[in-house]
Amino acid sequence: MTKKVLLTSILTVFLLAMTFAQERLVVKGNKKYAEYSFSPAIDIYKKVIDKGYVTSELLEKLGNSYYFNANYEEAEKVYKQLIETYGSEVGPEYYFRYGQTLKTLGDYRNSDSILARFADMSSNDLRSKIIKTAKDYKEEIARNSGRYDIELFEYNSKYSDFAPAFYKEGLIFSSDRDTGNLARYRHTWNSKDFLDIYKVNTDSSSNNRVVKMNMLNSRLHESTSVATRDGTTIYFTRNNFVDGKSRKDEEGVVRLKVFRINWKDGEWSAIEELPFNSDSYSVAHPALSPDEKTLFFAADMADSKGASDIYKVSINEDGTFGLPMNLGAAVNTEARETFPFVSSENILYFSSDGHPGLGGLDIFATKIDNENISNPVLNVGEPVNSNRDDFSYIINEENKRGYFASNRADGMGADDIYGFLETRPLIFECLQPITGTVRDKISNDVLVGATVKVINEENEEVLSAITDDNGNYTLSCDCNQGNFVRAQTQGYIPAEEYLPISDGKPIIIDFYLEREIVDAGFGDDLFKLLQLSTIYFDFGKYDIRRDAEIEIQKVIAAMDKYPSLKIKANSHTDSRGADSFNLWLSQKRAESTVNYMISQGIDADRIKGEGYGETRLINECDDGVKCSEEKHQLNRRSEFIILE
Template sequence: MRKLPAILFFTLSTFAGVAQEPLIRQADDQYGAFSFKTAQDIYQKVLDKGFASAEVLQKLGNTYYFNADYPEAAGIYERLLAEYPDQAGPEYYFRYAQSLKSLGDPGRSARAMEQYFEQTGRSVESAYQGEKGAMEYLAEIKQHSGGYRLEAFGHNTRYLDFAPSFFGEELLFSSDRDTGNLARYRHTWNARDFMDIYRVPSDTAGKSEVSKLDGVNSRWHESTTALSPDGQTLYFTRNNYRKGKIITDEEGVVRLKIYQATLKDGVWSEIRELPINSDAYSVAHPALSPDGKTLYFASDMPGTLGQSDIFRVALREDGGFGKPENLGPKVNSAARETFPYVSSDGVLYFASDGIYSLGGLDVFAVKLAQLPFRGRVLNLGAPVNSPMDDFTFILDGQTRKGYFASNREGGLGGDDIYAVTELQPLPFECVQEISGTVRDKITNEVLAGATVQVIDEENQQVFSAVTDAEGTYTLTLDCDRGNFVRASRQGYVPAEEFLYPSDGKPRIIDFYLEPESVLAGYGDDLAKLLQLSTIYFDFDRYEIRPDAEVELQKVIAAMEKYPSLKVKANSHTDSRGPDAYNLWLSQKRAEATVDYMVSKGIAPERLQWEGYGETRLINACDDGVRCSAEEHERNRRSEFIIFE
């Protein structure tokens, strides 16, 4: 990328004749005007002198970042984040991470991105779990309702029938139909009735014969299954028992474990428990990713956010297992998340009673590719969800047909299986419309032909628009993730705003671009041209404050760079106090400003000063007018007017 010229420069009439004559003649016509450039070198010089602030580091870092000078940008951003972490928004962690990535430092880049996601993710969680009211949740659920058609499943009984699972051309499910025990507490992890795994052809009419799955059932509980893509490995849930005896934890609770069976010569055998199991907590309800390389499950293991959470673990090619990973607060709450299932198109379905629901356990869905820090967790709405418990939802990603279980009214038993057909896809993508106007920051004129880009968290442009003759633009973005909206135009410094994930309501964002160069002449305010912060004074004081010292260093740096520049410091007071005293105080402030600059090496003949007291107020806070301290402070200021 071509680097922009240095931040502040002057074109003097003595340089005429070198392709600058038209500009110089124009400048001469305007009292020998100077041409200012947004000053990268000014900020750098201020920093080199030891005068740092969050604003200086932000602006200096941005000048390097937007010009693809990533080594310099990384160093400045690193200092910003170390010295002023409370004043650095998430966008600076992102830019720091991208700069490090460009330098071939993926380790530190990843850590910076973790901090970026921590900031944005925490805001997302707060907005999703805490700020919405019940009516907003119910309205959102209503929007998603009607997306499925329910059909009867002819193999239900008056007992417990639940946990459907695809098994090639067949269907597996769990039932206690042999026991006659109608225990209603199968969702707690010390379930009381004994269940087995059954198989049946995938029909809903109930004409096929149901049979037990050979090789995996025991005298204890078996339920919730997941078949590997090659059909050779079956994962299932079973009570914790060893050598024919039930094992309990320290509290006497029989925990659940996931077991693995291998198909040998048409028989399920070689059953072994997974190494992620424990006698101290439950690991249950397996689900596999479409490629069979990741196992999802529910557990109350250490690190759980609520009563039970959804976890995942990598299945290594050598048959080993990785370290279990909690799916985080986008999925898991302070209550129960359980019964995960992953469709072939990468959607995680799970049951929860911790996210606002229609009642009891509801079925939710989220795109796995968008986790852990973004993505819409959607309630499937009615008729899948009801005021009762709805769970163990599965869906074929191709046919869009599936099954789930519920204990809703109208069923045959405690739990019943229902067949479903998806009628319309869930609105996983959150689309937000952004519009606004791009203007010149100094003249306020609209800028036609400016480019406005949406840049995602991978630093990729995903949308762009060009402003029309009125300087306006409209574009859309994915509001489930953090985005940068950047406006740019030739001859101007880009401006950028970071947008947190949101609810998708339209937003208006106006941009004011700083020109790369502006003409300045006699009588212009150098502070405005350099975009300086106002130099304020404390009430009834004329000493230079530390924050003002940083701004004065920018003026000093400009004057050092351009020896012909001469300025006049004008100081002002607020209206409080006698007029004569205020005039004296403003003169002392102007004198203190000039004395400070002289003490830093600026020749006295290049400086003038004058105090105006309260004669040039910039607001209505005159004598007898009630104003706030902040409003009065705006009048206690200094200006830097070019006089030669």
């Protein structure tokens, strides 16, 4: 008994020691994670999990560490384990990242399912609204695809090459290729060498050679950059590195900042830190407007919606800056919006994993109109976009050539630069042609001069058209948003159709308007109100002719529409024949009309008939007057008088 107690005590102490050791490792891993040192954090978390110590928080951070390092294969395994094990305990953000990871791996069916669950969990999230309203996003991407011819940049290396920027006649870009320091400095985010900025074909020293731009580089990261057209000013991204020392925030993280350098009096000036940088948040990826009076950049400032947002700031004449402004919900989501670029046609290109894409970061575009950034955001499509990370897009609008970076599988290194030729433009204005005819619903007659309007979802009239002599109209609407098409004319009830967001294919909408006969009174002729053709009979006969049957069906349609309507069928003959015969014949015609309508479903108490013989002629063709058959035909008729 004593031995069993002793063994139990020893085992308990051992397990407690093991648990304490795992917890200490987790604390160490969390410290690395908080410092964005994801590579060592991964090593630590894996050791802990291999020893059987697993928590939801541990899986969350391990999954994120893989996700932020673009190791989507491993991220998928961890997120899957997290959600399958802890289910309802898992926050919506992990469903979003799991869905994005599945999409990156090409599993769109399961990705759509997981992202739909995320949308249900986060009803107030902008991404949730986008997911719910963009269910046909793959069709939109397909429409925008096939517009580029791409090829690998000939100066790529087996390392990471990205962030191309136009500079003079060549390019500058960022790379962690061999820097000549024998990898003395490595970044703990991904355990790779720090990035430097390089140039190629910008001057004689870089003619067909990749050369470091030493005046920009430090022992930490330098990455995305942009130069003015004359090449005298360069904005670039660097770690928070001032006076030869790196600076950390309160959590021990070295943030990113944007710096500026100017060519003046034959030499480069001292590097200048921009005033809206901060030690407590990151500012990165500068881009210039076509007039070079506005600087765009990505940041995670206090008012950011997500992991990073795109901002803009005015550049004053004296080189000072205005106040940074978030581009807002038209561009930014709760995820990552980054790597902005503005073309000479005022098109803002950027990368995002918050807008619907093919996986990882996709490249998107939106038109900037007079400082207005509320136009649709469009995915630029394949082959520029893929199911991996695609980013740092630039284009020369004059020759339609440009560059972007991607970590797709067919490259040489971790990230590679691709050159492209845009073979056809991205269409921002999606105009859907609409044609059709406006007719009377009962008579089928065309309605000339009817108005057809396009009204947006804010109930604002966008444009209108008038029907021609054939009742036809032609107009168009913006197919990037839902619209109502409404037809109306005096004396008729307006009718409208809703057109959802579409691919812009032409559509035909015919309108059949109903008359406003609710104001008709006792004794009014229904045929005149509905503009129907008169019901005629053959000489000496009372059976319903085929042409009369068509018109009577229109009366039946009106009675179906207005259940309280009661009518009387008055029938008439021409003057030929005896008066008594004509009275009998007209009564038979009235009865034929009534019986036909009852056979078609009209209640007998809603219609009655009466024959008037030749007592109500509508022309001069009385007894003894010689008239043509056509004139006599006009008197052999039935009419419908409203009783109630």
